[in-house]
Amino acid sequence: MAAEADSDPRPEPGQPLRLRRLLPAGEPVTVPETVEQLGLWDRRAQGSERQRVLLNMVSTVDGRATLGGRSAPLSGRADREMFHGLRSAVDAVLVGAGTVRMERYGRIIHEESVRRMRRDRGLGEEPLACIVSGRLALEPDIPLLAEPKAKVVILTSSQATLPATAAEVEYVRAERDGRLDLPGALTQLRERFGVQVLLCEGGPHLSLQLFAAGLVDELLLSLSPRLAGGEAASGEALRILGGPELDPPLSLEILGALECESDLFLRYGVSEGVSAARPSEASRGVSTAVPGVDASG
DSSP: OOOOGGGOOOOOTTSOOEEEEEETEEEEEEHHHHHHHTTTTOOOOTTOSSOEEEEEEEEETTSOSOBTTBSGGGOOHHHHHHHHHHHTTOSEEEEEHHHHHHHTOOOSOOOHHHHHHHHHTTSOSSOEEEEEOSSOOOOTTSTTTTOTTOEEEEEESOOOOOOOOSSEEEEEEOEETTEEEHHHHHHHHHHHHOOOEEEEOOOHHHHHHHHHTTOOSEEEEEEESOOOOOOGGGSOOOOSSOSSOEESOOOEEEEEEEEETTEEEEEEEEOTTOOOOEEOGGGTTOOSEESSSTTOO
16 A cells, blocks of 8 residues: 555655654654654763663675675665764764774764754764774774864773874773773773763674673664675675674564665664673683774774
């Protein structure tokens, strides 16, 4: 049956993109309205034990998280708008060094109107750009590091520092057994930088470690209407979690679903009462401490 005319989410020229609400059912919503409904502008009371952590990932229908080593080819118009909309309301964006290099990360907020909105709502002009890096293998010509107005925090177990960069760079050093202690690093982000809402954008190895450490509150999964094929054994056909199996598998609860132009936006919560999963017996050496960077630099 055809949809009602007044429920058609396709925008008129010059009008904002609208997404169909599938779960819970309701009227179409814009990306800014979705961000409001997610409560991303809300801040927890002082003294909260830890920040709210959301993981935003994209995947093809057959499970690929990258094409040619990058996630950008998977993203349609709606996914790109959601990607930037989520960034608009958080305190910090967390990403692995390998992803920063491959995706050529730049300034977190591009539009002056969004920076002004953040100021008006009591936040800094843009989120902190937080990079998980073990070996600090980050070239100074990466657009983010070459941006004089960028504020970057490096999460690392290393005592080294980067060569001089145009960006303002600070360090969170948290080490356990020679590896990055992720829970300790996120605690420092909250205590030193006031990060209460943290958005992680991957990559897959960092995402696995966040789940293994019991640090993720919600998974925001954009399901791209594409089939890619490819063999994971090639090392390039990554899924949204990269690395050893979680034992037991982590249980999730569906909290919401949106659709636009055949892209699905699924919101999952980590089920209450589920403790942190652990890598399977075949790889007990991997723990909540991240080896290397995003396990890669």
